[in-house]
Amino acid sequence: MRNRPRLFVTYSSEMSLLPTWTQKTAAFVFLAILVVIPFGVIPGLGFLSDNDWLTILSRVAVYAIGALGLHILSGLAGQVSLGHAFFVGVGAYTAVVLGGEASRTLWGLALPIWIWLPASGLVAALVGALIAPAAVRVRGIYLAIVTLGLVFIGEWIFRSTVAMTGGAQAGREFPGFAFRFWKEETPLIDFSADGSWFGIEMTSEAKTYLLLLTFLVVAIIVAKNIQRTRIGRAFMSIRDRDIAAEVMGVADTRHKVIAFALSSAFAGMTGALLGAFLGRLIPEGFSLLMSIQFVAILLIGGLGTVTGTLLGAAFVIILPRLVQDFTGLLASTVESGNGFLSAVSGVFVSTGMEDPGIVSTLPGTSPGLNVFQLNLVLYGLLLIGFLIFEPLGLYGIWIRIRNYWKAWPFTY
Amino acid sequence: MIVAALTFAQAGGQDAAEKLANATSSGIALGAIYALLALGLVLIYKATQVLNFAHGAIAALGAFFAAYLATVINFPGRYVTFVPTPVQWVLSAIVAVLLTAIVGLVLERLAIRPMIGEPLFSVVMITIALDIVLRTITDDLIGSTPRPLGDPWGADVVNIGPALVAKTEIATLVVTIITLVGIALFFRSRYGIAMRATAFDQEAAMAQGISTGRIFAMAWAIGAGLAALAGIFSSVYPRSALGVSGTTAFFAFRALPAIVIGGLDSITGAVIGGFIVGLAETYAGVYLTGSTWSFLGVGFSGVMPYIVMLVVLLIRPYGLFGTEEIRRV
Numbered sequence: 115m116r117n118r119p120r121l122f123v124t125y126s127s128e129m130s131l132l133p134t135w136t137q138k139t140a141a142f143v144f145l146a147i148l149v150v151i152p153f154g155v156i157p158g159l160g161f162l163s164d165n166d167w168l169t170i171l172s173r174v175a176v177y178a179i180g181a182l183g184l185h186i187l188s189g190l191a192g193q194v195s196l197g198h199a200f201f202v203g204v205g206a207y208t209a210v211v212l213g214g215e216a217s218r219t220l221w222g223l224a225l226p227i228w229i230w231l232p233a234s235g236l237v238a239a240l241v242g243a244l245i246a247p248a249a250v251r252v253r254g255i256y257l258a259i260v261t262l263g264l265v266f267i268g269e270w271i272f273r274s275t276v277a278m279t280g281g282a283q284a285g286r287e288f289p290g291f292a293f294r295f296w297k298e299e300t301p302l303i304d305f306s307a308d309g310s311w312f313g314i315e316m317t318s319e320a321k322t323y324l325l326l327l328t329f330l331v332v333a334i335i336v337a338k339n340i341q342r343t344r345i346g347r348a349f350m351s352i353r354d355r356d357i358a359a360e361v362m363g364v365a366d367t368r369h370k371v372i373a374f375a376l377s378s379a380f381a382g383m384t385g386a387l388l389g390a391f392l393g394r395l396i397p398e399g400f401s402l403l404m405s406i407q408f409v410a411i412l413l414i415g416g417l418g419t420v421t422g423t424l425l426g427a428a429f430v431i432i433l434p435r436l437v438q439d440f441t442g443l444l445a446s447t448v449e450s451g452n453g454f455l456s457a458v459s460g461v462f463v464s465t466g467m468e469d470p471g472i473v474s475t476l477p478g479t480s481p482g483l484n485v486f487q488l489n490l491v492l493y494g495l496l497l498i499g500f501l502i503f504e505p506l507g508l509y510g511i512w513i514r515i516r517n518y519w520k521a522w523p524f525t526y
Numbered sequence: 527m528i529v530a531a532l533t534f535a536q537a538g539g540q541d542a543a544e545k546l547a548n549a550t551s552s553g554i555a556l557g558a559i560y561a562l563l564a565l566g567l568v569l570i571y572k573a574t575q576v577l578n579f580a581h582g583a584i585a586a587l588g589a590f591f592a593a594y595l596a597t598v599i600n601f602p603g604r605y606v607t608f609v610p611t612p613v614q615w616v617l618s619a620i621v622a623v624l625l626t627a628i629v630g631l632v633l634e635r636l637a638i639r640p641m642i643g644e645p646l647f648s649v650v651m652i653t654i655a656l657d658i659v660l661r662t663i664t665d666d667l668i669g670s671t672p673r674p675l676g677d678p679w680g681a682d683v684v685n686i687g688p689a690l691v692a693k694t695e696i697a698t699l700v701v702t703i704i705t706l707v708g709i710a711l712f713f714r715s716r717y718g719i720a721m722r723a724t725a726f727d728q729e730a731a732m733a734q735g736i737s738t739g740r741i742f743a744m745a746w747a748i749g750a751g752l753a754a755l756a757g758i759f760s761s762v763y764p765r766s767a768l769g770v771s772g773t774t775a776f777f778a779f780r781a782l783p784a785i786v787i788g789g790l791d792s793i794t795g796a797v798i799g800g801f802i803v804g805l806a807e808t809y810a811g812v813y814l815t816g817s818t819w820s821f822l823g824v825g826f827s828g829v830m831p832y833i834v835m836l837v838v839l840l841i842r843p844y845g846l847f848g849t850e851e852i853r854r855v
Contacts, residue, residue: 194647248836252843253851255577255790258650259782260839263832266779274823282824357853402779406654413651487662494658501652502640 131338148327152320168319170435175326176387178427181411182337182420183380188409189418190346191373192353194254197261198381198408200268203400204241205234205382206288206389207278213289213386220286221277226294231386238382239375246374250367265402272397285396288389291322322391329387333380337420340376349373410493414500416509425508433496434489441485547689549812550805552764555695557804558702559756559765563781564788564796565709566752572725572791573745576638579653581753582778583660584626584633588754589675589761589770590668591622597676612678623754630750634743642742657775665772672771681763698759705755706797709748717744725791753778780807780828783835789848798846803831 122128132138147156151171154163161167184198213230216222249260273282280286291305305321340346348369351359360366389395407430415426483491504510563581570578578584595601596618603614637656641649679693712718723731724741732738760777761770784803788795811827819826844850 188647194650196650248840252839254646255650256786256839256843258577258646259786260836262779262782263835267829267832270823270825270829273825274821406658409647409651409654413648417647483662483666487666490662491659494655494662497655498637498652498659501644501648501655502637505644505648 129342131335131342145331149324152316152323153314163320165317165319168317168323170432172319172323172326172391174428174431175323175330176384176391177407177411177431178330178424179333179387180381180384181408181415181423181427182333183377183384184408184412185418185420185423186337186340186349186380187373187377188412189423190341190353191349191370192356193250193370193373194258195261195377196258196402196405196409197264197268198377199400199402199404200261200264201238201242201378201381202385202388202404203268203272203397204378204385205238206385206395206400207272207275208237208382209234209386209389210286210288210395211278214287215289219277220280224289224297226296227289227292227390230289231383234386235379235383238385239379242378242381243371243375246371247367249374250370261405262402265400265405269397269401272400279397282397285394285399287394288392290393291325291390326387326391329383333383334420334424337380341420345369345372410497413497414507416507419509421512422507422509425512429508430493433493437489437492438485441488544688545812547687549808551686551689551691552695553805553808554801555692555698555804556765556808557801558698559759559777559800560781560784560804561797561800562702562705562752562756562759563778564784564800565706565793566749566756567781567785568788568790568793568796569709569752570745570749571785572793573721574634574638574642574742576641576649576653577790578749579650580633580657580660581749581781582775583657583664584630584750585753585757585760585778586668586770586772586775587629587660587664587757588622588626588750589757589774590664590673591625591754592619592758593673593675593761593770594667595619595622597674615676615678619758622758623751626754626757627747627751630746630748630753631743633750634746638746639739639742661772661775664775668770668772672766672768674769675758675761677762679762681767692764694759694762694764701755701759705752709793712748717741721745756781780831783831786835786845787838789845791849792845792847795845795847803834806830806834 120134122133127133132141147159150156151159151162152168154160162171180198180202183201184195187193187195187198209230211221212223212225212233213227214220214222215224245264249257249264252260272279292301293303293305294301305325306318308315308317309321310316311321348359348364351362351364352366352369356366385400411426411430412423413426414429415424416422500507506513563585567578567581570576596603596615600614600618602617602621603611606614606617609617633656637652641652677694679697682693683690684693684696685691713722720731720736721741721744723734723736724738728738731741756778757770757774760766761774765777766774780803781800784799785796786799787802788797788799807827807830810830814822814826838846842848
């Protein structure tokens with residue numbers, strides 16, 4: 115009886131973060147794999163220790179943190195928001211004003227990371243809490259349009275406040291990942307320079323990756339804990355039936371405001387991390403497309419689950435790289451000359467002005483979409499496909515695979 | 527404030543009146559385009575409960591069709607050479623609108639029909655995904671430089687009272703009025719009544735023998751056609767002198783405030799909201815410029831619709847003419 119995986123004898127064991135032994139083992143093995151990726155010691159995954167791939171994985175971590183924020187607002191509290199990019203922007207510019215270098219035209223206090231990173235979350239949360247009371251007056255599709263308006267207004271504010279943001283098209287330098295106590299010259303830990311840690315030689319990409327992975331793990335634990343506390347349950351009751359929740363004594367507006375603030379805090383820190391990670395951001399970056407990217411992560415991964423959100427982030431961020439590799443492969447098979455493969459890919463690839471095709475490998479106005487456009491189209495088509503055929507997203511696919519193997523070799 | 531008042535006084539009575547007349551006429555013309563877009567959005571929303579975020583992409587596609595038909599292959603003008611060139615252009619525009627309506631039909635059948643009755647978030651997202659796909663393809667079709675539409679009016683202007691009005695603006699207004707009358711008449715026809723019934727209560731309409739699927743398709747076709755009209759008029763002088771380009775698609779995002787101001791489910795509201803947004807945007811562009819307002823930065827007029835929308839929503843959460851949703855546990 116004791117070893118039955120689904121038998122919980124106490125409430126607290128059922129509510130624990132990883133309730134079964136399988137989940138505990140899987141989580142720790144997976145985390146261990148993620149930690150040792152930069153050292154390239156895992157057979158078969160060695161290519162991930164490449165600096166290119168480490169950068170992509172770091173980006174996954176940054177976007178996953180932001181997506182966890184939207185998960186709280188949309189996945190748990192059920193509020194449709196297209197305004198996530200605005201809060202990401204608020205966090206980014208808080209970070210750059212506190213941590214960035216001042217110049218003749220730009221504001222900057224050059225404070226250390228342990229001030230600007232929490233502050234970016236805090237300021238974004240405050241802005242979220244200020245806007246939320248007005249936003250939660252409207253529901254459903256009206257809320258979607260209001261938050262959409264927020265992105266456009268936000269973009270204009272970012273473009274206009276040149277002293278903070280560096281102005282349209284130009285942008286400004288963001289403070290990097292370097293830990294200082296105060297403003298001393300050499301940082302205590304510098305994540306943006308190659309060097310050895312405990313005798314192991316590591317590139318700056320590897321260091322940044324490990325740092326961002328740590329932040330992501332913390333964010334996951336926070337998000338998971340929010341989900342299983344009183345506030346999280348209140349969010350879910352509002353999502354499922356808001357009036358019924360209100361009747362049962364869940365303060366509707368208050369919890370929606372809390373959801374906005376929490377989600378904005380995650381978004382704000384994502385902004386700060388994104389700035390530090392990319393080095394330079396332009397105000398136009400915080401556009402509707404960024405908001406859509408976060409919503410896409412949620413929907414492709416599976417709305418309402420942390421696991422799904424992480425899967426979605428990995429999928430959406432890694433996809434462009436795969437598309438790029440794939441088009442490169444197609445183009446090289448065309449160039450390789452004759453053969454059946456070359457003929458097949460020749461149908462899809464356009465190599466010159468007169469050669470029709472879906473994908474073009476030439477820059478400029480040759481027929482066919484370029485790699486960037488192909489990415490966008492695939493991204494949209496994938497979203498449509500997931501929404502129509504698998505509304506539960508990658509998480510739903512995972513659940514189906516799991517259930518299939520649970521009873522294998524029997525059908526059910 | 528004092529500086530603003532002084533500059534206003536210095537501008538003088540005659541000039542100020544002219545400025546106001548110009549701004550108003552151009553605002554009304556812009557409002558007409560927004561009204562066309564908003565009308566299509568509301569029509570689709572009422573019939574299918576789907577807010578079409580891909581409206582801008584459809585509009586841009588319609589404008590591209592018009593540009594391609596009129597300037598590249600001259601269809602159907604090459605078969606009817608006996609009519610004057612302006613008429614040939616109008617024929618091309620009509621064919622472009624019809625083509626876009628067919629695109630609307632296809633989109634509805636492929637992507638929207640499976641999503642009827644799904645949660646709001648998914649439906650919103652699917653139209654956004656459609657927008658991404660359509661916009662990218664349209665951008666690629668247009669190419670790296672804007673495509674001129676080859677319209678017969680060009681940059682000609684006429685004097686109406688104190689205002690200087692572009693001929694395209696007059697055309698926009700005339701076409702909008704004709705379309706509005708047409709839509710009003712349509713709602714009195716057999717299919718229009720069926721559409722109103724579907725919008726009011728889908729199940730009851732089906733019980734009466736109305737094919738709601740056909741109504742959905744019709745709403746999308748009409749909506750896409752209206753979007754194409756708006757797209758054509760937003761790609762000619764004075765909106766965009768060079769023609770249809772990648773930015774044409776973003777035009778429709780400013781029609782979203784228009785329908786929210788009017789109320790999502792109100793046709794009248796959509797038209798009035800369109801004109802409010804058009805006037806607000808133009809006045810902001812004309813009056814909130816110069817050194818006094820430099821703190822507003824560039825592009826403030828583009829944000830004005832959203833600010834008006836937020837103000838209206840704070841006072842009336844369901845827009846000016848929208849029906850308040852009655853909720854039950």
